[in-house]
Amino acid sequence: MEPNVHFWMTQRQSFFQRCLQWTELLDPTNLFISISKIEKSRQLLLTNEDGSIHDLQDKRIQEAWKRSLATVHPDSSKLIPSLFRPAALLPFTAPMVFLSLVPVKSLKSIILPQLSFCTYSTAFNIVNGNASYNRRPFESILLGTGVIASTAFFGLFPRLLLMKSAVKNVFLRETLPAAILTQVSAMNVAASRSFEPVRGIEVMDKEGNVVGYSRKAGTKAVSDTATSRVVLFGTSAFIPEVFSHFFKKTPLFVRYPQSLWTLKLSCTILVMGLMVPVSFSMFPQIQRIQCSKLEQEIQSATEETELFYNRGV
Template identity: 35%
Template sequence: MDANLRFWRAEGQSFFQRFLLWSDALDPLLLLKSTNEIQRTRLLIQNNEKTLSEPIQNNQTKQAFLLSLSSIHPDTDKIIPVLFRPPAFMPITLPLALPLAFMNRYVLKSSLMQLVVRKLLPAPLFGLTSAFTVAMVRSPEFENGIEVMDRNGKVIGVSKKAGEKAVMETALSRGVLFGTTFFLPEVLMYCVQRARFVKNPRALGSVRMFVIMSVLAGMLPASFSMFPQCGEIKRADLEPEILSSTEETEFFYNRGI
């Protein structure tokens, strides 16, 4: 089993553990690490004899794993292109708040249209679009399946059911991420305006952008942590042709992001 997945199995058992790990692994400063540094870190991890059966106490080792989680694809063991690494998610996603800024700047004539277009429509629209995009991009996993492993990391076959489970979990987490990111700021801004915390109307735009950034920064690790990175699937949920080759009862797969 890949070192990244072994790390997730050892350190990411609960939502809170995964949230803390993703909070560190999504640090945009990790994008500045050079290829040589990433390769040296990966080699250090691979040469480490620790089995990861218990939480890591060495902070240097944990930092090495964070760089590996944010830069290395666990299936191919190759360095992920910078724009597709998890730490790049927020810098790339944040500009998608921009259309709301324009919609809030220009007032529509109909109050009902304002309610629908500016308040009600963005959250479900972006949530569904994000989930649909994940499903489309990873559609080959529906058709071809993904590798499943036993608890020792040995690949025992390729499962379409595991692929479906991995894609659906990831699509749901993206829908929650963007749906919440566009819904919660509207609720918070409504409270701010009702309480009149901001006296200057022109400052509301800046406050709105700050709120959106804050919600996005919190929702990124939260959505990534909804499901374990090293997913688990029961024997009864796998294809018969896979089960015929092993007596194991629990199997694991890389859920992806």
């Protein structure tokens, strides 16, 4: 069994424990781990899988699990490119979120931040989504191109209407871009992983044996991940906007108006830094599902009452 799958399957962690686990996995140093170190860690886990699971107090084992879980895809057992590892999400998307919410006078100034956000989010979601279904390389390229174009359009078009319309309510005008960004992030997950509910993803028994491909499990995996993105980007976008709204009413802003953007950027990074591990921890990575809730052909293929599948990040 793939060590990462074995870990998430056997470690029945609470939300708080998963949050602490993700805090370690989101360490920025995980972006720069050499391939040789990752291979050594994987070899250690593969040669002593059962012992490694129960010997988490050993610092060598802890470090091996950290490297493996942070850099290797559980479905394909392949290295995740550094730019798209979970630890890269915060440093790459925080500036994009900030720039996407900056008040603009022309559409040109919002195109690059919105397009960058949609492009990175699409690539991140495809790379870290469930990879157990059959797909060809050109399908991923065509899908990614379509998702980038469509989600960028849905992100830009409402902003254009907002600029042309005469919305007098200042608070509403400031929070609408955050609502648009939140909606786009959820749409991006659903669109970039749209093959999973159509073709189905692998469901496994407790031994890691593949029982079949379930479209219902694929639908739930995408739905749960989209929900976690709404929580992540919704909170990260709305809190800085609300904070900025009230900060503008303080004497400090009147005296130092240029401090607003520094404060807003700092707030965005801080909130996202707190929300990334929270959103990743909302649902287990390897989720359990009752066999009775799956397709009839899967129910007929096993006597197990509970099966497992990889949700993806």
